[in-house]
Amino acid sequence: MSKRAAIYCRISRDAEQEGLGVARQEEDCRALVAREGWTLVEPPYVDNDISASTLSKKARPAYDAMLAAARDGGVDVIVAYANSRLTRRPLELEDLITLHEQHGTLLHTVASGDDDLSTASGRMVARIKASVDAHEAEVTAERLRRAFLQKAQRGAPNQGTRPFGWGDDKVALHPKEATLLRRAIQDVIDGVPTREVARRWNAAGVTTTRGKAWNHTAVRQVLxxxxxxxxRTHQKQVARDASGERVRGVWAPMVDQATFDALQAALDGRRPRARVGGQRYLLSGIARCGVCGGGMHGYRTSRGAHAYACGSEGLGHSVTVAGVQTDALIAALVERRLADVDLAEEPVAAAEWEGEARLRAIPGQVAELMAAFNSGVLSGAVTFPQVQALEAEQAALEKARPKAPPRPVVATADAFPALDVDRQRAVVDTLVQAVVVAKAPHRGARWTPDRVEVVWR
Structure with missing residues:
Protein backbone atom coordinates (compact mmCIF):
# COMPACT_ATOMS: atom_id res chain seq x y z
CA MET A 1 0.00 0.00 0.00
CA SER A 2 1.35 3.42 -0.98
CA LYS A 3 2.42 5.68 1.87
CA ARG A 4 0.29 8.77 2.46
CA ALA A 5 2.43 11.90 2.29
CA ALA A 6 1.52 15.35 3.67
CA ILE A 7 3.34 18.40 2.37
CA TYR A 8 4.18 21.20 4.82
CA CYS A 9 5.22 24.62 3.52
CA ARG A 10 6.22 27.67 5.56
CA ILE A 11 7.94 30.99 5.08
CA SER A 12 8.74 33.48 7.85
CA ARG A 13 8.06 36.77 6.08
CA ASP A 14 5.65 37.50 3.26
CA ALA A 15 4.81 41.20 3.68
CA GLU A 16 2.84 41.32 0.44
CA GLN A 17 0.91 38.13 1.27
CA GLU A 18 1.40 36.84 -2.27
CA GLY A 19 2.43 33.34 -1.18
CA LEU A 20 5.15 33.00 -3.82
CA GLY A 21 7.71 31.48 -1.43
CA VAL A 22 5.41 28.73 -0.17
CA ALA A 23 4.23 28.10 -3.74
CA ARG A 24 7.82 27.33 -4.80
CA GLN A 25 8.24 25.00 -1.82
CA GLU A 26 5.02 23.20 -2.68
CA GLU A 27 6.08 22.69 -6.30
CA ASP A 28 9.39 21.05 -5.27
CA CYS A 29 7.69 18.92 -2.58
CA ARG A 30 5.05 17.67 -5.04
CA ALA A 31 7.85 16.59 -7.38
CA LEU A 32 9.49 14.63 -4.53
CA VAL A 33 6.19 12.90 -3.65
CA ALA A 34 5.68 11.98 -7.30
CA ARG A 35 9.21 10.53 -7.61
CA GLU A 36 8.70 8.37 -4.52
CA GLY A 37 5.29 7.16 -5.71
CA TRP A 38 3.52 8.21 -2.50
CA THR A 39 -0.16 9.16 -2.28
CA LEU A 40 -0.47 12.89 -1.67
CA VAL A 41 -2.74 14.07 1.15
CA GLU A 42 -4.57 17.14 -0.16
CA PRO A 43 -4.49 20.01 0.38
CA PRO A 44 -0.93 20.77 1.53
CA TYR A 45 -0.49 22.26 5.01
CA VAL A 46 0.68 25.87 4.66
CA ASP A 47 1.69 28.47 7.27
CA ASN A 48 2.55 31.61 5.29
CA ASP A 49 4.28 34.61 6.88
CA ILE A 50 4.84 32.81 10.21
CA SER A 51 8.20 32.27 11.88
CA ALA A 52 9.13 28.92 13.43
CA SER A 53 11.95 30.22 15.63
CA THR A 54 12.04 30.25 19.43
CA LEU A 55 11.49 34.03 19.30
CA SER A 56 8.14 33.83 17.54
CA LYS A 57 4.91 33.97 19.56
CA LYS A 58 2.61 33.20 16.63
CA ALA A 59 0.78 29.89 16.49
CA ARG A 60 1.19 27.66 13.42
CA PRO A 61 -2.30 26.26 12.85
CA ALA A 62 -1.43 24.25 9.73
CA TYR A 63 1.59 22.64 11.43
CA ASP A 64 -0.51 21.67 14.45
CA ALA A 65 -3.24 20.27 12.18
CA MET A 66 -0.69 18.18 10.27
CA LEU A 67 0.71 16.65 13.48
CA ALA A 68 -2.83 15.88 14.65
CA ALA A 69 -3.53 14.12 11.34
CA ALA A 70 -0.35 12.06 11.73
CA ARG A 71 -1.30 11.07 15.30
CA ASP A 72 -4.73 10.02 14.03
CA GLY A 73 -3.11 7.72 11.47
CA GLY A 74 -3.92 9.77 8.37
CA VAL A 75 -0.30 10.69 7.47
CA ASP A 76 2.65 8.29 7.03
CA VAL A 77 5.26 10.74 5.65
CA ILE A 78 5.81 14.45 6.31
CA VAL A 79 7.46 16.21 3.37
CA ALA A 80 9.03 19.68 3.60
CA TYR A 81 11.45 21.66 1.49
CA ALA A 82 14.01 21.74 4.33
CA ASN A 83 14.27 20.90 8.02
CA SER A 84 14.17 24.61 8.84
CA ARG A 85 10.76 24.90 7.16
CA LEU A 86 9.38 22.36 9.65
CA THR A 87 10.87 23.90 12.78
CA ARG A 88 13.74 25.93 14.18
CA ARG A 89 12.96 24.86 17.73
CA PRO A 90 14.85 21.90 19.25
CA LEU A 91 11.89 21.12 21.51
CA GLU A 92 9.59 20.77 18.50
CA LEU A 93 12.06 18.33 16.93
CA GLU A 94 11.65 16.17 20.02
CA ASP A 95 7.90 16.12 19.29
CA LEU A 96 8.65 14.87 15.76
CA ILE A 97 10.97 12.18 17.14
CA THR A 98 8.21 11.07 19.54
CA LEU A 99 5.76 11.07 16.62
CA HIS A 100 8.05 8.68 14.73
CA GLU A 101 8.55 6.43 17.77
CA GLN A 102 4.82 6.15 18.51
CA HIS A 103 3.30 6.23 15.02
CA GLY A 104 6.20 5.47 12.63
CA THR A 105 5.81 8.82 10.85
CA LEU A 106 8.74 9.52 8.49
CA LEU A 107 10.37 12.88 7.64
CA HIS A 108 11.63 13.67 4.14
CA THR A 109 12.93 16.96 2.76
CA VAL A 110 13.89 18.27 -0.67
CA ALA A 111 17.02 20.16 0.35
CA SER A 112 18.12 18.89 3.80
CA GLY A 113 18.21 15.16 3.18
CA ASP A 114 16.35 12.50 5.12
CA ASP A 115 17.07 11.87 8.80
CA ASP A 116 16.54 8.32 10.04
CA LEU A 117 14.77 8.96 13.34
CA SER A 118 14.78 5.24 14.14
CA THR A 119 18.53 5.24 14.92
CA ALA A 120 20.61 7.08 17.52
CA SER A 121 22.92 8.48 14.83
CA GLY A 122 20.00 9.69 12.73
CA ARG A 123 18.42 11.43 15.73
CA MET A 124 21.78 13.01 16.61
CA VAL A 125 22.11 14.45 13.08
CA ALA A 126 18.54 15.77 13.22
CA ARG A 127 19.21 17.41 16.59
CA ILE A 128 22.41 19.02 15.31
CA LYS A 129 20.50 20.45 12.34
CA ALA A 130 17.76 21.77 14.65
CA SER A 131 20.36 23.40 16.89
CA VAL A 132 22.06 25.05 13.91
CA ASP A 133 18.70 26.23 12.56
CA ALA A 134 17.78 27.71 15.97
CA HIS A 135 21.14 29.49 16.19
CA GLU A 136 20.76 30.90 12.69
CA ALA A 137 17.27 32.20 13.51
CA GLU A 138 18.45 33.85 16.74
CA VAL A 139 21.44 35.52 15.04
CA THR A 140 19.14 36.80 12.30
CA ALA A 141 16.70 38.11 14.91
CA GLU A 142 19.50 39.93 16.77
CA ARG A 143 20.68 41.52 13.52
CA LEU A 144 17.15 42.57 12.59
CA ARG A 145 16.48 44.01 16.06
CA ARG A 146 19.62 46.14 15.79
CA ALA A 147 18.70 47.24 12.26
CA PHE A 148 15.14 48.13 13.30
CA LEU A 149 16.43 50.12 16.27
CA GLN A 150 18.90 51.99 14.04
CA LYS A 151 16.11 52.79 11.60
CA ALA A 152 13.93 54.01 14.46
CA GLN A 153 16.71 56.24 15.79
CA ARG A 154 16.98 57.85 12.34
CA GLY A 155 13.28 58.66 12.48
CA ALA A 156 12.53 56.62 9.34
CA PRO A 157 8.92 55.38 8.93
CA ASN A 158 7.92 52.06 10.50
CA GLN A 159 7.74 48.85 8.51
CA GLY A 160 4.39 47.46 7.50
CA THR A 161 1.07 48.91 6.48
CA ARG A 162 0.65 52.54 5.49
CA PRO A 163 -0.56 54.55 8.50
CA PHE A 164 -4.01 56.11 8.17
CA GLY A 165 -3.68 59.80 7.32
CA TRP A 166 -0.45 59.57 5.34
CA GLY A 167 0.31 58.67 1.74
CA ASP A 168 2.05 55.60 0.37
CA ASP A 169 5.48 57.05 1.22
CA LYS A 170 4.34 57.30 4.89
CA VAL A 171 5.79 60.83 4.96
CA ALA A 172 3.40 63.19 3.14
CA LEU A 173 -0.12 63.67 4.47
CA HIS A 174 -2.97 62.00 2.61
CA PRO A 175 -5.28 64.87 1.51
CA LYS A 176 -8.62 63.20 2.28
CA GLU A 177 -7.64 61.05 5.26
CA ALA A 178 -5.69 63.86 6.95
CA THR A 179 -8.74 66.12 6.77
CA LEU A 180 -10.97 63.42 8.27
CA LEU A 181 -8.43 62.59 10.96
CA ARG A 182 -7.88 66.18 12.04
CA ARG A 183 -11.62 66.72 12.34
CA ALA A 184 -11.96 63.51 14.33
CA ILE A 185 -9.17 64.60 16.67
CA GLN A 186 -10.90 67.90 17.42
CA ASP A 187 -14.28 66.20 17.74
CA VAL A 188 -12.98 63.68 20.29
CA ILE A 189 -11.34 66.50 22.25
CA ASP A 190 -14.73 68.21 22.23
CA GLY A 191 -16.47 65.11 23.56
CA VAL A 192 -17.55 63.14 20.48
CA PRO A 193 -17.26 59.35 21.18
CA THR A 194 -14.88 57.25 19.09
CA ARG A 195 -17.82 54.99 18.17
CA GLU A 196 -19.42 57.99 16.48
CA VAL A 197 -16.18 58.72 14.57
CA ALA A 198 -16.13 55.09 13.37
CA ARG A 199 -19.79 55.35 12.29
CA ARG A 200 -19.14 58.52 10.32
CA TRP A 201 -16.12 57.10 8.52
CA ASN A 202 -17.96 53.90 7.63
CA ALA A 203 -20.96 55.90 6.39
CA ALA A 204 -18.61 57.94 4.19
CA GLY A 205 -17.12 54.77 2.68
CA VAL A 206 -13.72 55.29 4.29
CA THR A 207 -11.89 52.12 5.30
CA THR A 208 -8.75 51.35 7.27
CA THR A 209 -5.54 51.10 5.26
CA ARG A 210 -6.09 47.32 5.28
CA GLY A 211 -9.48 47.80 3.64
CA LYS A 212 -11.54 46.92 6.72
CA ALA A 213 -14.48 48.69 8.33
CA TRP A 214 -13.87 50.95 11.31
CA ASN A 215 -14.87 50.24 14.90
CA HIS A 216 -14.17 52.26 18.04
CA THR A 217 -11.11 50.12 18.88
CA ALA A 218 -9.50 50.78 15.48
CA VAL A 219 -10.23 54.51 15.80
CA ARG A 220 -8.68 54.64 19.27
CA GLN A 221 -5.56 52.86 18.02
CA VAL A 222 -5.10 55.54 15.37
CA LEU A 223 -5.73 58.35 17.86
CA ARG A 232 8.82 57.74 15.95
CA THR A 233 7.87 54.61 17.87
CA HIS A 234 9.84 51.40 18.40
CA GLN A 235 8.34 48.32 20.07
CA LYS A 236 5.19 50.31 20.96
CA GLN A 237 7.17 53.05 22.74
CA VAL A 238 8.50 56.40 21.54
CA ALA A 239 12.00 55.64 20.21
CA ARG A 240 15.05 57.19 21.85
CA ASP A 241 18.34 58.13 20.23
CA ALA A 242 21.83 57.31 21.50
CA SER A 243 21.62 60.14 24.06
CA GLY A 244 18.25 58.99 25.37
CA GLU A 245 16.25 61.77 23.71
CA ARG A 246 12.92 61.01 22.05
CA VAL A 247 13.13 60.65 18.27
CA ARG A 248 11.19 62.78 15.81
CA GLY A 249 9.97 61.07 12.63
CA VAL A 250 10.81 62.38 9.16
CA TRP A 251 7.12 62.73 8.25
CA ALA A 252 4.77 65.68 8.46
CA PRO A 253 3.02 65.68 11.87
CA MET A 254 -0.76 65.59 11.90
CA VAL A 255 -1.11 67.87 14.95
CA ASP A 256 1.08 69.75 17.42
CA GLN A 257 2.04 68.34 20.82
CA ALA A 258 -0.54 70.39 22.74
CA THR A 259 -3.35 69.03 20.59
CA PHE A 260 -2.03 65.47 20.93
CA ASP A 261 -1.85 65.81 24.73
CA ALA A 262 -5.41 67.15 24.82
CA LEU A 263 -6.52 64.21 22.66
CA GLN A 264 -4.93 61.67 25.01
CA ALA A 265 -6.58 63.40 27.97
CA ALA A 266 -9.95 63.12 26.23
CA LEU A 267 -9.41 59.44 25.45
CA ASP A 268 -8.46 58.87 29.10
CA GLY A 269 -11.64 60.58 30.23
CA ARG A 270 -9.75 63.57 31.63
CA ARG A 271 -10.51 67.19 30.94
CA PRO A 272 -7.74 68.73 28.79
CA ARG A 273 -5.71 71.14 30.88
CA ALA A 274 -4.98 73.71 28.20
CA ARG A 275 -6.76 75.34 25.33
CA VAL A 276 -5.68 73.85 22.02
CA GLY A 277 -4.95 75.95 18.96
CA GLY A 278 -7.76 78.44 19.62
CA GLN A 279 -10.32 75.92 18.37
CA ARG A 280 -12.08 75.16 21.69
CA TYR A 281 -15.51 76.68 22.23
CA LEU A 282 -17.40 77.30 25.45
CA LEU A 283 -20.07 74.62 24.97
CA SER A 284 -18.26 71.97 22.89
CA GLY A 285 -19.24 68.62 24.41
CA ILE A 286 -21.54 70.36 26.91
CA ALA A 287 -24.27 71.31 24.42
CA ARG A 288 -26.62 68.42 23.59
CA CYS A 289 -28.88 67.83 20.63
CA GLY A 290 -32.56 68.15 21.61
CA VAL A 291 -33.53 65.46 19.06
CA CYS A 292 -31.13 62.57 19.77
CA GLY A 293 -29.31 63.71 22.91
CA GLY A 294 -25.92 63.43 21.19
CA GLY A 295 -23.02 65.76 21.91
CA MET A 296 -22.68 68.91 19.80
CA HIS A 297 -19.29 70.08 18.56
CA GLY A 298 -18.21 73.60 17.75
CA TYR A 299 -16.93 74.64 14.35
CA ARG A 300 -15.98 77.86 12.61
CA THR A 301 -18.47 79.10 10.02
CA SER A 302 -17.66 80.65 6.65
CA ARG A 303 -18.40 84.09 8.10
CA GLY A 304 -15.71 83.75 10.77
CA ALA A 305 -18.09 83.15 13.67
CA HIS A 306 -18.76 79.77 15.20
CA ALA A 307 -21.71 77.42 15.61
CA TYR A 308 -22.58 74.15 17.31
CA ALA A 309 -23.80 71.08 15.40
CA CYS A 310 -25.11 67.68 16.41
CA GLY A 311 -22.40 65.05 16.05
CA SER A 312 -24.89 62.36 14.95
CA GLU A 313 -24.87 63.23 11.25
CA GLY A 314 -26.85 60.97 8.95
CA LEU A 315 -29.49 59.91 11.50
CA GLY A 316 -32.32 61.75 9.77
CA HIS A 317 -31.96 65.12 11.50
CA SER A 318 -29.70 68.15 11.54
CA VAL A 319 -29.49 70.42 14.58
CA THR A 320 -27.24 73.49 14.56
CA VAL A 321 -27.28 76.70 16.55
CA ALA A 322 -25.36 79.98 16.40
CA GLY A 323 -22.45 79.89 18.82
CA VAL A 324 -21.96 83.56 19.70
CA GLN A 325 -25.53 84.14 20.85
CA THR A 326 -25.75 80.79 22.65
CA ASP A 327 -22.46 81.35 24.46
CA ALA A 328 -23.57 84.83 25.54
CA LEU A 329 -26.85 83.45 26.89
CA ILE A 330 -25.16 80.67 28.88
CA ALA A 331 -22.46 83.04 30.18
CA ALA A 332 -25.14 85.41 31.50
CA LEU A 333 -27.02 82.57 33.17
CA VAL A 334 -23.83 81.18 34.72
CA GLU A 335 -22.85 84.61 36.08
CA ARG A 336 -26.28 84.88 37.68
CA ARG A 337 -25.89 81.38 39.13
CA LEU A 338 -22.44 82.23 40.53
CA ALA A 339 -23.98 84.92 42.68
CA ASP A 340 -25.59 82.13 44.72
CA VAL A 341 -22.80 79.48 44.49
CA ASP A 342 -19.36 79.71 46.13
CA LEU A 343 -16.61 78.52 43.75
CA ALA A 344 -13.96 80.83 45.15
CA GLU A 345 -12.11 78.45 47.47
CA GLU A 346 -8.75 77.16 46.21
CA PRO A 347 -8.27 73.42 46.89
CA VAL A 348 -5.07 72.17 48.48
CA ALA A 349 -2.44 71.14 45.91
CA ALA A 350 -1.97 67.38 45.69
CA ALA A 351 1.37 65.80 46.62
CA GLU A 352 3.56 64.47 43.82
CA TRP A 353 2.92 60.84 42.91
CA GLU A 354 5.62 58.54 44.32
CA GLY A 355 6.44 57.07 40.91
CA GLU A 356 7.11 60.45 39.28
CA ALA A 357 10.76 60.57 40.37
CA ARG A 358 11.39 57.13 38.89
CA LEU A 359 9.79 58.19 35.60
CA ARG A 360 12.13 61.17 35.43
CA ALA A 361 15.16 58.97 36.12
CA ILE A 362 14.57 56.32 33.43
CA PRO A 363 15.54 58.45 30.36
CA GLY A 364 18.92 59.15 32.00
CA GLN A 365 19.55 55.45 32.57
CA VAL A 366 18.65 54.72 28.95
CA ALA A 367 21.07 57.43 27.83
CA GLU A 368 23.88 55.92 29.96
CA LEU A 369 23.33 52.46 28.49
CA MET A 370 23.31 53.80 24.92
CA ALA A 371 26.49 55.81 25.58
CA ALA A 372 28.19 52.67 26.90
CA PHE A 373 27.06 50.72 23.84
CA ASN A 374 28.23 53.38 21.37
CA SER A 375 31.62 53.59 23.06
CA GLY A 376 32.07 49.81 22.93
CA VAL A 377 31.95 49.29 26.71
CA LEU A 378 28.76 47.19 26.52
CA SER A 379 27.71 44.75 23.81
CA GLY A 380 24.32 44.86 22.11
CA ALA A 381 23.38 41.59 23.83
CA VAL A 382 23.81 43.31 27.20
CA THR A 383 22.57 46.80 26.29
CA PHE A 384 19.31 46.24 24.47
CA PRO A 385 17.63 43.81 26.89
CA GLN A 386 18.28 46.39 29.64
CA VAL A 387 16.97 49.24 27.46
CA GLN A 388 13.85 47.23 26.66
CA ALA A 389 13.35 46.43 30.36
CA LEU A 390 13.60 50.12 31.22
CA GLU A 391 11.15 51.02 28.46
CA ALA A 392 8.73 48.37 29.77
CA GLU A 393 9.09 49.78 33.29
CA GLN A 394 8.47 53.28 31.94
CA ALA A 395 5.32 52.12 30.12
CA ALA A 396 4.03 50.41 33.27
CA LEU A 397 4.67 53.52 35.38
CA GLU A 398 2.98 55.79 32.84
CA LYS A 399 -0.03 53.47 32.85
CA ALA A 400 -0.13 53.46 36.68
CA ARG A 401 0.33 57.23 36.96
CA PRO A 402 -2.81 58.76 38.51
CA LYS A 403 -4.89 60.81 36.14
CA ALA A 404 -4.16 64.49 36.40
CA PRO A 405 -6.88 66.19 38.42
CA PRO A 406 -8.84 68.92 36.67
CA ARG A 407 -7.66 72.43 37.28
CA PRO A 408 -9.32 73.96 40.34
CA VAL A 409 -12.62 75.63 39.57
CA VAL A 410 -12.27 79.05 41.16
CA ALA A 411 -14.68 81.75 40.03
CA THR A 412 -17.01 84.49 41.15
CA ALA A 413 -19.72 86.26 39.19
CA ASP A 414 -17.49 89.31 38.81
CA ALA A 415 -14.41 87.32 37.74
CA PHE A 416 -16.14 84.94 35.30
CA PRO A 417 -16.13 87.22 32.19
CA ALA A 418 -12.35 87.72 32.41
CA LEU A 419 -11.48 83.99 32.55
CA ASP A 420 -10.04 82.25 29.49
CA VAL A 421 -12.27 79.81 27.61
CA ASP A 422 -10.90 76.72 29.35
CA ARG A 423 -11.51 78.18 32.80
CA GLN A 424 -14.98 79.29 31.76
CA ARG A 425 -15.69 75.78 30.43
CA ALA A 426 -14.57 74.29 33.77
CA VAL A 427 -16.99 76.60 35.61
CA VAL A 428 -19.85 75.82 33.20
CA ASP A 429 -19.18 72.10 33.48
CA THR A 430 -19.23 72.35 37.27
CA LEU A 431 -22.60 74.09 37.33
CA VAL A 432 -24.33 72.71 34.23
CA GLN A 433 -25.36 69.12 33.50
CA ALA A 434 -26.21 69.90 29.87
CA VAL A 435 -27.27 72.65 27.50
CA VAL A 436 -30.07 71.18 25.38
CA VAL A 437 -30.59 72.73 21.93
CA ALA A 438 -33.93 72.22 20.19
CA LYS A 439 -34.25 71.79 16.42
CA ALA A 440 -34.96 75.04 14.55
CA PRO A 441 -38.55 75.39 13.27
CA HIS A 442 -37.30 75.72 9.70
CA ARG A 443 -34.11 76.17 7.70
CA GLY A 444 -32.65 79.66 8.07
CA ALA A 445 -34.71 80.52 11.17
CA ARG A 446 -33.27 83.29 13.32
CA TRP A 447 -31.69 82.42 16.67
CA THR A 448 -34.06 82.65 19.64
CA PRO A 449 -33.29 81.89 23.31
CA ASP A 450 -36.29 79.57 23.65
CA ARG A 451 -34.38 76.92 21.65
CA VAL A 452 -31.85 76.65 24.48
CA GLU A 453 -32.58 74.91 27.80
CA VAL A 454 -30.10 74.67 30.67
CA VAL A 455 -30.10 71.58 32.90
CA TRP A 456 -28.35 72.60 36.12
CA ARG A 457 -26.44 70.17 38.30
Missing part, protein backbone atom coordinates in the same frame (compact mmCIF):
# COMPACT_ATOMS: atom_id res chain seq x y z
CA UNK A 224 -3.32 56.88 20.42
CA UNK A 225 -0.39 56.74 18.01
CA UNK A 226 2.39 59.23 18.92
CA UNK A 227 3.06 59.45 15.15
CA UNK A 228 0.23 62.01 15.06
CA UNK A 229 2.50 64.46 16.88
CA UNK A 230 5.56 63.46 14.85
CA UNK A 231 7.16 60.93 17.22
Missing amino acids: RNPRLAGW
